[in-house]
Amino acid sequence: ANERTLSIIKPDAVAKNVIGEIYSRFEKAGLKIVASKMMHLTQEQAEGFYAEHKERPFFNDLVAFMTSGPVVVQALEGEGAILKNRELMGATNPKEAEAGTIRADFASSIDANAVHGSDSAASAEREVAYFFNDNEICPRG
Numbered sequence: 001a002n003e004r005t006l007s008i009i010k011p012d013a014v015a016k017n018v019i020g021e022i023y024s025r026f027e028k029a030g031l032k033i034v035a036s037k038m039m040h041l042t043q044e045q046a047e048g049f050y051a052e053h054k055e056r057p058f059f060n061d062l063v064a065f066m067t068s069g070p071v072v073v074q075a076l077e078g079e080g081a082i083l084k085n086r087e088l089m090g091a092t093n094p095k096e097a098e099a100g101t102i103r104a105d106f107a108s109s110i111d112a113n114a115v116h117g118s119d120s121a122a123s124a125e126r127e128v129a130y131f132f133n134d135n136e137i138c139p140r141g
């Protein structure tokens with residue numbers, strides 16, 4: 001089905017100056033960027049976004065990392081976009097990520113792992129709406 005998913009280029013990848021290389025991978029895979037913005041997340045924005053991980057031992061480090069520098073947030077649209085984006089990203093831990101994936105190529109640790117992508121239809125819906133109003137999304141046929 002035609003889907004939307006939420007993607008974040010994390011502070012480590014922005015600092016490495018690979019925004020364009022990552023966008024190129026989305027586009028080459030047939031995903032369309034239908035909304036996009038660069039922002040420096042506040043503590044509240046990062047905590048709210050990752051609320052489901054609040055009880056996990058890595059939560060504080062995750063929020064500290066995600067607020068350490070600018071990120072680029074985008075909504076991707078296309079056939080099977082949620083799974084396609086997860087395949088492009090590779091495993092959460094870059095040590096386990098398949099060769100040729102974004103995390104294998106650009107990530108250095110499980111915390112500084114270059115990108116985030118929604119993991120289900122329900123989280124995609126919540127996460128796209130977390131960052132974008134309807135009038136900021138520009139669907140393209």
Ligand code: CMP
Nearest residue numbers: 053058062092110111112113115116117
């Ligand atoms: P992300 O897809 O953004 O979702 C939560 C993030 O927490 C994850 O990517 C990792 O960068 C980070 N993280 C740190 N430690 C862990 C862990 N043990 N398991 C899962 N995610 C972790």
